[in-house]
Structures are given as structure tokens and as C-alpha cells.
Amino acid sequence: MAEGVKVVAEALAGGASVEGLYLAPGWEGSPGAARVVEQAVSSGVRCFALDPGVMERTADTVTPQPLLAVVGMAERSLDDLRSASLVVVCAGLRDPGNAGVVLRSAQAAGADGLVCCHESVDLYNPKTVRASAGALFHLPVVVEGEAAGVLEQIGGWGIRRMAAVAHEGQDYSEVDMAGKVAFVLGNEANGLDSDVVSACDSVVTIPLQGRAESLNVGVAASILCFEAARQRRAGGRR
Amino acid sequence: MAEGVKVVAEALAGGASVEGLYLAPGWEGSPGAARVVEQAVSSGVRCFALDPGVMERTADTVTPQPLLAVVGMAERSLDDLRSASLVVVCAGLRDPGNAGVVLRSAQAAGADGLVCCHESVDLYNPKTVRASAGALFHLPVVVEGEAAGVLEQIGGWGIRRMAAVAHEGQDYSEVDMAGKVAFVLGNEANGLDSDVVSACDSVVTIPLQGRAESLNVGVAASILCFEAARQRRAGGRR
Numbered sequence: 137m138a139e140g141v142k143v144v145a146e147a148l149a150g151g152a153s154v155e156g157l158y159l160a161p162g163w164e165g166s167p168g169a170a171r172v173v174e175q176a177v178s179s180g181v182r183c184f185a186l187d188p189g190v191m192e193r194t195a196d197t198v199t200p201q202p203l204l205a206v207v208g209m210a211e212r213s214l215d216d217l218r219s220a221s222l223v224v225v226c227a228g229l230r231d232p233g234n235a236g237v238v239l240r241s242a243q244a245a246g247a248d249g250l251v252c253c254h255e256s257v258d259l260y261n262p263k264t265v266r267a268s269a270g271a272l273f274h275l276p277v278v279v280e281g282e283a284a285g286v287l288e289q290i291g292g293w294g295i296r297r298m299a300a301v302a303h304e305g306q307d308y309s310e311v312d313m314a315g316k317v318a319f320v321l322g323n324e325a326n327g328l329d330s331d332v333v334s335a336c337d338s339v340v341t342i343p344l345q346g347r348a349e350s351l352n353v354g355v356a357a358s359i360l361c362f363e364a365a366r367q368r369r370a371g372g373r374r
Numbered sequence: 375m376a377e378g379v380k381v382v383a384e385a386l387a388g389g390a391s392v393e394g395l396y397l398a399p400g401w402e403g404s405p406g407a408a409r410v411v412e413q414a415v416s417s418g419v420r421c422f423a424l425d426p427g428v429m430e431r432t433a434d435t436v437t438p439q440p441l442l443a444v445v446g447m448a449e450r451s452l453d454d455l456r457s458a459s460l461v462v463v464c465a466g467l468r469d470p471g472n473a474g475v476v477l478r479s480a481q482a483a484g485a486d487g488l489v490c491c492h493e494s495v496d497l498y499n500p501k502t503v504r505a506s507a508g509a510l511f512h513l514p515v516v517v518e519g520e521a522a523g524v525l526e527q528i529g530g531w532g533i534r535r536m537a538a539v540a541h542e543g544q545d546y547s548e549v550d551m552a553g554k555v556a557f558v559l560g561n562e563a564n565g566l567d568s569d570v571v572s573a574c575d576s577v578v579t580i581p582l583q584g585r586a587e588s589l590n591v592g593v594a595a596s597i598l599c600f601e602a603a604r605q606r607r608a609g610g611r612r
Contacts, residue, residue, distance in 0.1 A: 146585070147584065150585075155379050174448075184426060195478075210584075212503070237593060239592055240586070240589065240590060241589060241590070243583075243585075243586055244582040244584065244586030244588075244589055245582075246583035246584065267590075269586075269587075271586065274584060274585050275584075288399070307607070309604045309607070309608070342600065343483040343485065343603070343607065344483075345482060345484035346481050346482065346483075346513075347387065347388075347481075347508075347512050347605070348478070348481055348482030348507075348509065349507075351478065351479060351482055351596070352475050352479070352505075352507075352592075354590075354593065355475060355478075355479055355592065355593055355596045358593040359596060359597060359600050362580065362597050363604075364584070366601075369545070369581065370547070
């Protein structure tokens with residue numbers, strides 16, 4: 137379920153399979169809505185006008201935007217990431233908003249895909265879709281069960297697997313991220329399981345100052361992805 | 375209002391003026407609660423046992439943690455940041471969760487303070503306090519009205535003011551952040567007002583790839599602060 141002008145526009149732009157567009161009374165007054173409806177109609181998407189009060193009972197948000205689309209899930213297989221050079225693996229991430237932030241930042245940093253495993257959050261949670269700002273419709277996502285199999289497979293493709301931990305890893309900014317890299321992120325409260333860390337090639341930490349114990353996991357993923365992007369722009373210079 | 379074991383513990387550790395600690399029935403079963411209560415009692419904080427159902431009606435969260443503290447606001451004056459070397463200025467930030475993320479990351483990156491102005495969010499919103507993971511009780515915060523006066527004053531102290539914009543600024547990673555720096559961040563939807571941008575010394579942008587139009591503002595603040603921290607660890611090397 138994609139809610140709001142921006143997210144629905146990204147679904148259409150990303151070529152997602154939009155199964156229907158639902159419009160609340162007064163949608164004509166919403167900036168950008170007319171263009172989205174026009175795009176949807178010209179793409180052959182069926183549009184439905186809702187009776188008053190229906191959107192409020194259907195949408196996930198308390199004050200819903202006046203349009204909402206039902207979009208088919210577009211999962212990829214892990215094999216599609218065989219030639220990826222930047223991947224994020226979520227192993228235990230639970231908060232839908234955090235997952236959306238990871239999607240948004242990973243795509244913006246130029247990642248090739250995101251793998252969700254190990255009882256991570258449902259990527260199709262409406263909060264995730266919203267927080268991704270539409271990135272869910274552009275970044276290839278793979279949903280897998282166990283992290284162990286994922287890490288073994290991507291390791292076989294020459295992707296260096298870097299476990300992100302809050303303490304005692306190598307300073308992330310001193311790690312060469314120029315080659316093929318996957319960042320592996322854990323649970324908000326408990327971090328990564330030790331067997332997942334063991335299955336990685338290296339362990340990286342973002343040095344923190346003061347009394348801070350950890351960063352928000354979406355922030356940590358973002359800092360790592362943008363450090364990889366920075367190093368690549370700088371031609372591997374660290 | 376500080377909710378939950380972690381945030382209340384940080385309030386006590388940060389020497390905040392905790393005016394009262396409120397305990398829901400069954401608090402003894404919450405991990406870490408006993409230690410927090412012990413700390414509170416030994417600091418002379420009054421503790422109150424709540425009747426069943428009171429916490430649910432009082433706390434901001436849907437499933438509240440079993441303890442909550444009322445804590446005095448501890449605003450500083452801008453003058454306290456006179457010798458700061460890393461400052462974040464929020465000019466128009468509206469989302470309480472984003473503000474909490476900015477606080478948490480700024481503190482963790484070693485910032486000396488955060489200034490909130492220009493109709494920015496209330497830093498004492500319960501969502502902000504929670505999302506800050508206690509950073510609100512460690513990072514000096516200043517609340518001011520207009521951004522113009524703040525920027526003029528900190529500029530006079532030799533702090534280079536860097537406006538963060540989504541497009542067409544200088545690549546942030548090519549900017550020298552070794553000296554005294556303030557990052558100036560705008561509104562989630564509209565960014566910074568043009569007069570605020572004009573009042574800054576430089577304009578920086580985090581280069582984005584693909585179709586991404588912008589980053590979450592909390593993420594953008596975090597990437598900038600940790601780039602400053604990285605450059606400083608590297609001895610000014612960019």
C-alpha cells in the first residue's frame with residue numbers, strides 16, 4: 137500500500153505494478169495529485185473514487201493523504217545481486233521506520249540492492265514504504281530467511297561482508313570500501329548475532345564520542361553507505 | 375517527560391533536574407528499572423507508585439515502559455557555545471523523531487551543542503526525547519527565535535556556517551571541516567529559507583545517486599557531523 141502523492145509517483149516512475157489507485161473526496165485540491173492521476177490513467181491503472189470516510193479507515197496514517205495505491209510486491213532473487221558492488225544486508229532490523237530510512241539512504245548512496253533476512257521487519261509495512269520516500273520502488277530488494285546462507289552466497293561472489301557493530305570493530309573510515317562491499321546491520325536493541333558477525337570478513341564500528349552508546353541503525357547504515365560513496369568518488373582515497 | 379529506563383538513566387547520569395519518578399505497577403519486572411530507581415532515590419528524587427492504568431493514560435507511547443520521569447528543561451544560552459568547534463543549527467525542522475535523531479547523532483559525533491530556531495520542533499516533545507536516546511540530557515541545547523541573529527552571532531565567533539541543501543551546493547566531502555563549523559539544517563519538506571542560506575559562509579550538498587531527491591534530514595545531519603568527526607580524526611586530511 138503506497139500512500140500519498142510522492143510515494144505513488146515513485147511507484148509509477150519505478151515501473152512498479154500498480155494494481156489500483158484510490159482517491160478520497162477532494163483529492164483534486166492536493167498539490168501534485170492531478171499529475172499522478174493522469175500518469176496512472178495513461179499507464180492503464182484503474183482509479184477508484186472513494187466515498188467520504190473510507191480513506192480514513194483504510195490508510196495507515198492518522199491524517200491520510202487523499203490518494204493511495206495498491207502496488208504489487210516486486211521481490212528479486214539474491215542471484216540478481218551477483219554483480220552488485222554495494223549491498224546492505226539487514227539481519228534482525230525490526231523498526232519499520234528505520235527500514236524505510238535504510239532503503240532511502242542506500243538507494244541515494246548508489247547501493248545496488250538491499251537484502252532483508254533473519255526475522256527482519258516486513259519491507260512492505262506502510263511505515264517502511266512511507267519512510268523510504270519511494271526508494272522501495274527503485275532499489276532491488278531481496279527477502280531471505282537466514283543470514284548465514286545469504287552471507288555465504290554473496291561472499292562467493294567476491295563481496296566483502298562488513299559487520300557493523302557499535303563497539304570494538306575497526307574504524308569504518310579506515311577501511312577500504314572501493315571494491316565490492318556489503319554492510320551487515322543488526323537489530324536495534326541487540327545488534328548482530330555473534331554467528332552472523334563471525335560469518336563476515338571484517339567488523340566495522342563508527343567511533344562515538346561522549347556518552348553515546350550507539351547510533352540509530354538507519355543512521356549507521358547511512359553513514360557507512362555514504363562513506364563508501366565518498367571513497368568511490370575520491371577514487372579509493374581514504 | 376522522559377519515558378523508559380534508558381532515557382531516565384541518561385537524565386540522571388547527565389545531572390538533569392529530575393523532579394519526580396513515576397512507577398507503574400510491575401515496574402520491578404522491567405530490566406534495569408531497579409537500578410534506575412536506586413539511583414533516583416540516592417540522588418534525592420521523589421518516587422511515586424502509580425495506580426494501575428495511570429501510566430497508560432499519561433505516557434506518550436501506546437505500550438508504555440513502566441517508568442517515567444518529569445525532568446526540568448535545561449536550556450543554555452547561545453553564549454555558552456562561544457568556544458564550540460562543532461554546532462548543529464536547526465532552522466525549521468518540524469518532525470520530533472528527526473529532531474531526536476539529530477540530537478543523538480550530533481552528540482555521538484562530538485558536537486558541542488545544538489541550536490533550534492526558526493519555528494523548529496519543540497525539543498521537549500516526548501518523541502524527540504525518546505529518539506534522542508538520552509542525548510538531550512548531555513548535549514547543550516539552545517532555543518532561539520530567528521536564525522538570522524544566531525548565524526550572525528556564531529559567525530562573529532569564527533564559526534564557519536555551512537548551509538546544508540539537497541542540490542547544487544559544494545560536495546560536503548570536499549569541504550574542510552577541521553576548524554570551527556556549524557551545520558545549518560532546514561525544514562523536512564522545504565529545506566532552508568533562501569535568506570538563511572545567504573547568511574551562511576558556504577553551501578554544502580551530499581551528492582545523491584539514482585532517482586533520490588533528498589535524504590531524511592536526521593540522516594543528512596548525521597552524515598555531515600560524522601564527516602567532520604572523520605576529518606578531525608584524520609588530522610584534517612580530506
